[in-house]
C-alpha cells in the first residue's frame with residue numbers, strides 16, 4: 025500500500041522501522057509531473073530493493089531568481105495515480121517549510137564541477153541540488169538511489185558529493201527515456217508550443233550525428249563533432265539561444281573539443297547540449313565510447 029509521509033521525521037521513522045525489519049530501501053527523488061523517465065527509475069529500484077520510496081519536492085533552493093520555480097509543472101493528482109499503478113511503498117511529500125525551516129543555514133557545495141556547463145548559466149543550482157539530495161538521503165536512508173543520465177551533470181555532482189562525504193548509499197544512473205522522435209522526456213517539454221515541440225528532437229539528432237562521427241573512429245580531434253553539433257543547432261528556426269554544445273570529459277566536464285581523440289581511445293566522452301527554445305530551457309546528452 026502506498027503510504028504518503030509529509031514530514032521529514034515521519035519519513036525517517038518509517039525508514040528506520042523498515043530497516044529494523046531487515047528491508048532494503050531504493051529511493052527515487054523527483055520534482056513531480058511524472059513521466060516515463062521517472063517511472064523507469066522506479067522500475068529499476070523495484071528490481072533491486074525490497075521497498076521503493078519516491079519523493080516529490082519542487083526544491084526552491086535549486087532555482088535561481090528569474091527561473092521557472094513558480095510555474096514549474098505541478099500535477100499532484102496525476103502523479104499520485106501514476107504512483108499507485110507502479111506499486112511503490114512510500115511517497116515522501118514535504119513542504120518547502122519542512123525542508124528549509126527558519127534560519128536554515130547549511131549548504132553543500134561541490135566545487136569545480138558545479139560551476140561548469142549548466143552551472144555557468146544557473147547560479148547556485150547544483151548547490152541547491154546537492155543540499156536537497158543530502159537531506160533526502162539523511163531522511164530516507166536508502167541503500168540505493170536512482171538518478172537519470174538525462175541530467176548528466178547532476179549525476180556527476182551527486183557521485184562526487186556521496187564519495188567525498190562517505191555517504192552510505194549506492195548510486196544508480198539510468199538511461200535517458202525518450203519520446204519516439206528522440207526528444208528526451210522532461211517535465212519542461214510541457215512548456216513547448218506545437219511548433220517548438222516539432223523542432224525539439226533536433227537536440228538528439230545533433231548528438232547522434234556528432235556521436236557517429238566520434239564512434240566512426242576517423243577524427244583526429246573532437247573539433248569536427250563539436251562543430252557539427254553547433255551547425256545542426258543553428259539550423260533550427262526555434263532555438264533562440266545555444267548555451268553550450270560540445271564534447272566533454274565525462275569526469276571533469278571540461279570541453280575537450282581541441283583534444284586529440286587518440287588520448288580518449290577506449291574511454292567514454294560526453295556530448296552535451298543546453299539550448300533555449302523560446303523561453304524553455306532544454307538539455308540533453310549522449311555518452312559515446314571513443315574507438
Ligand code: AMP
Pocket residue numbers: 053054055056060061062064065170171172173174175198199200201202208209210211
Ligand atoms: P526531475 O523530476 O526532473 O527532477 O527528475 C527526477 C529524476 O528523473 C532525475 O534523476 C532525472 O535525471 C530523472 N529523469 C528525468 N527525465 C528523465 C528521462 N527522460 N529519462 C530518465 N530519467 C529521467
